[in-house]
Amino acid sequence: xxxxxxxxxxxxxxxxxxxxxxxxxxxxxxxxxxxxxxxxxxxxxxxxxxxxxxxxxxxxxxxxxxxxxxxxxxxxxxxxxxxxxxxxxxxxxxxxxxxxxxxxxxxxxxxxxxxxxxxxxxxxxxxxxxxxxxxxxxxxxxxxxxxxxxxxxxxxxxxxxxxxxxxxxxxxxxxxxxxxxxxxxxxxxxxxxxxxxxxxxxxxxxxxxxxxxxxxxxxxxxxxxxxxxxxxxxxxxxxxxxxxxxxxxxxxxxxxxxx
Amino acid sequence: xxxxxxxxxxxxxxxxxxxxxxxxxxxxxxxxxxxxxxxxxxxxxxxxxxxxxxxxxxxxxxxxxxxxxxxxxxxxxxxxxxxxxxxxxxxxxxxxxxxxxxxxxxxxxxxxxxxxxxxxxxxxxxxxxxxxxxxxxxxxxxxxxxxxxxxxxxxxxxxxxxxxxxxxxxxxxxxxxxxxxxxxxxxxxxxxxxxxxxxxxxxxxxxxxxxxxxxxxxxxxxxxxxxxxxxxxxxxxxxxxxxxxxxxxxxxxxxxxxxxxxxxxxxxxxxxxxxxxxxxxxxxxxxxxxxxxxxxxxxxxxxxxxxxxxxxxxxxxxxxxxxxxxxxxxxxxxxxxxxxxxxxxxxxxxxxxxxxxxxxxxxxxxxxxxxxxxxxxxxxxxxxxxxxxxxxxxxxxxxxxxxxxxxxxxxxxxxxxxxxxxxxxxxxxxxxxxxxxxxxxxxxxxxxxxxxxxxxxxxxxxxxxxxxxxxxxxxxxx
Numbered sequence: 001x002x003x004x005x006x007x008x009x010x011x012x013x014x015x016x017x018x019x020x021x022x023x024x025x026x027x028x029x030x031x032x033x034x035x036x037x038x039x040x041x042x043x044x045x046x047x048x049x050x051x052x053x054x055x056x057x058x059x060x061x062x063x064x065x066x067x068x069x070x071x072x073x074x075x076x077x078x079x080x081x082x083x084x085x086x087x088x089x090x091x092x093x094x095x096x097x098x099x100x101x102x103x104x105x106x107x108x109x110x111x112x113x114x115x116x117x118x119x120x121x122x123x124x125x126x127x128x129x130x131x132x133x134x135x136x137x138x139x140x141x142x143x144x145x146x147x148x149x150x151x152x153x154x155x156x157x158x159x160x161x162x163x164x165x166x167x168x169x170x171x172x173x174x175x176x177x178x179x180x181x182x183x184x185x186x187x188x189x190x191x192x193x194x195x196x197x198x199x200x201x202x203x204x205x206x207x208x209x210x211x212x213x214x215x216x217x218x219x220x221x222x223x224x225x226x227x228x229x230x231x232x233x234x235x236x237x238x239x240x241x242x243x244x245x246x247x248x249x250x251x252x253x254x255x256x257x258x259x
Numbered sequence: 260x261x262x263x264x265x266x267x268x269x270x271x272x273x274x275x276x277x278x279x280x281x282x283x284x285x286x287x288x289x290x291x292x293x294x295x296x297x298x299x300x301x302x303x304x305x306x307x308x309x310x311x312x313x314x315x316x317x318x319x320x321x322x323x324x325x326x327x328x329x330x331x332x333x334x335x336x337x338x339x340x341x342x343x344x345x346x347x348x349x350x351x352x353x354x355x356x357x358x359x360x361x362x363x364x365x366x367x368x369x370x371x372x373x374x375x376x377x378x379x380x381x382x383x384x385x386x387x388x389x390x391x392x393x394x395x396x397x398x399x400x401x402x403x404x405x406x407x408x409x410x411x412x413x414x415x416x417x418x419x420x421x422x423x424x425x426x427x428x429x430x431x432x433x434x435x436x437x438x439x440x441x442x443x444x445x446x447x448x449x450x451x452x453x454x455x456x457x458x459x460x461x462x463x464x465x466x467x468x469x470x471x472x473x474x475x476x477x478x479x480x481x482x483x484x485x486x487x488x489x490x491x492x493x494x495x496x497x498x499x500x501x502x503x504x505x506x507x508x509x510x511x512x513x514x515x516x517x518x519x520x521x522x523x524x525x526x527x528x529x530x531x532x533x534x535x536x537x538x539x540x541x542x543x544x545x546x547x548x549x550x551x552x553x554x555x556x557x558x559x560x561x562x563x564x565x566x567x568x569x570x571x572x573x574x575x576x577x578x579x580x581x582x583x584x585x586x587x588x589x590x591x592x593x594x595x596x597x598x599x600x601x602x603x604x605x606x607x608x609x610x611x612x613x614x615x616x617x618x619x620x621x622x623x624x625x626x627x628x629x630x631x632x633x634x635x636x637x638x639x640x641x642x643x644x645x646x647x648x649x650x651x652x653x654x655x656x657x658x659x660x661x662x663x664x665x666x667x668x669x670x671x672x673x674x675x676x677x678x679x680x681x682x683x684x685x686x687x688x689x690x691x692x693x694x695x696x697x698x699x700x701x702x703x704x705x706x707x708x709x710x711x712x713x714x715x716x717x718x719x720x721x722x723x724x725x726x727x728x729x730x731x732x733x734x735x736x737x
Contacts, residue, residue: 172606175598177622196608208353215341217370
């Protein structure tokens with residue numbers, strides 16, 4: 001079963017980098033992806049992210065998200081087709097002149113898809129290559145309260161556990177003759193036999209989890225930094241390049257507006 | 260090290276006292292084991308002794324608890340108590356927060372106030388004592404139950420406390436996993452740690468335990484050295500499961516000449532490209548009690564999931580009650596085969612015990628639902644629990660409810676995965692008696708277990724699996 005959003009132990013370029021550098025990387029890429037309206041630029045940005053993944057030896061893991069991204073792109077394009085019918089009509093999706101496919105809608109859908117693809121993949125690179133403990137420590141240094149920090153960490157940690165548990169519960173209910181109901185109401189009702197045990201088990205687990213966190217002193221004790229994370233040469237070069245790219249991008253955008 | 264003076268506690272949700280008038284004193288270096296039926300108050304006792312009850316729970320508390328001579332109320336909070344006492348709970352999943360084994364231990368070590376050099380040493384020694392060095396880069400979901408429990412223990416050891424409290428550390432583990440925990444605890448005891456543990460598997464911990472406490476209904480039934488206690492028969496049957504005579508007290512009719520109700524032919528199954536079953540053939544006849552034994556990962560659970568169509572054979576065939584399990588939907592096979600999973604908490608969602616049993620009855624359209632409900636509840640000794648909330652029942656009652664839910668669907672074969680997990684000797688025997696009774700009425704029983712003794716004493720036939728194959732299939736003498 002595919003595990004989503006988990007740290008994978010490897011020795012790659014990004015694995016060796018400082019978590020702070022990687023957070024800066026996500027921010028720069030994110031800002032550019034959100035501000036840009038140019039399809040060629042977004043494609044290039046996506047290419048940069050993929051090359052980064054390749055350099056970090058995690059391309060395969062990052063590409064695992066392709067299915068999700070493709071599914072999203074179909075939804076985005078359908079939504080834009082219905083909501084923003086602008087530009088020239090290329091053809092009609094349904095016979096009788098219904099659902100016109102327009103250039104404006106297509107552009108908007110593709111831009112949205114590219115943005116999300118870039119954001120998801122950049123985030124993937126970050127999560128796959130960063131040990132949660134380093135992340136917690138970095139965020140702590142950036143003065144993010146430890147409670148939020150642990151919340152984020154636990155959310156990531158329990159994704160595969162909940163996936164496995166949901167499957168077990170589903171099987172147990174199937175063995176009791178459970179079937180997904182028909183119609184809207186039936187479907188809603190058939191959620192209970194799986195969701196109720198899943199949520200109840202998670203809640204009783206949360207109690208023990210809270211006690212464990214307190215007893216290990218995550219919230220109260222001071223931490224002894226064992227491995228002082230420093231910005232190494234690759235970090236500095238990378239931060240420099242990213243900073244330059246961001247500055248250049250902002251300058252270019254401003255020039256365009258002024259012109 | 261720890262004393263309890265006349266401690267009573269009642270949970271906020273009400274009911275009777277979970278523990279009532281308990282007094283206990285734990286000496287340095289001692290290993291004290293608490294046993295007794297599920298719902299006897301063992302976990303509550305752990306929570307009381309570690310100060311968790313005082314600092315984390317509401318409800319009604321009486322009496323006094325001290326840790327190292329100081330009243331738990333005088334400690335400002337759990338983190339301060341945690342410098343003296345470490346607690347490991349029965350659900351290891353809830354105690355693993357980080358995403359690799361090493362991180363889990365390091366994250367706790369980092370907060371212990373040691374210097375980086377000392378942290379490195381302590382990490383190495385903890386990895387060694389808990390036998391986790393080879394697994395240090397694994398994520399929690401890629402570990403077995405025994406390994407997860409050892410990681411939880413390792414993280415607890417990181418704080419270097421002298422007192423360890425463990426609540427059923429081996430409940431979900433097989434023989435191998437249990438043995439690994441026992442040997443870790445033996446080393447820790449040799450180091451001089453004080454250990455308080457609740458357990459059902461006394462026989463595994465025999466040479467470790469200095470004093471034994473048997474609890475029942477929130478009180479101490481008996482306390483003393485194990486040798487003293489087990490001379491009393493009524494205490495011994497709780498501490499050490501005794502299945503003798505079960506088989507002869509429920510005579511079963513011979514099944515020769517009948518068609519098998521489950522017939523497995525040359526079954527092969529791959530998880531991805533890992534072979535989980537390789538060429539398994541097995542016939543189960545009506546009125547037969549078959550035990551399937553083997554270590555974790557030997558393919559037992561994978562095999563029984565084929566009986567009800569949750570998994571489909573990659574090779575070979577499975578025929579259930581004349582139906583091809585590969586093409587028949589699960590809901591149809593559920594008429595013939597009832598599957599009771601290991602963890603009953605994976606199935607309960609209704610507000611009452613009765614509602615829980617009715618779920619299967621309604622799904623399959625069983626006639627005369629009310630009569631069936633009453634009958635299965637009385638059979639599983641739950642008539643008095645009809646309107647209770649399933650999740651508040653004791654583990655023993657929940658296990659029997661899981662059986663009742665499946666029984667209500669009136670299958671010809673009942674398949675159970677580890678039906679005595681978390682039960683004491685008496686409760687385990689109760690479950691076995693229910694199963695023998697069902698068998699005597701002509702149903703086939705297939706039980707997956709790690710417990711060889713129980714398999715030998717209760718089943719007619721013991722099938723042993725190893726690495727996805729059946730390595731032996733023997734018939735027990737009557």
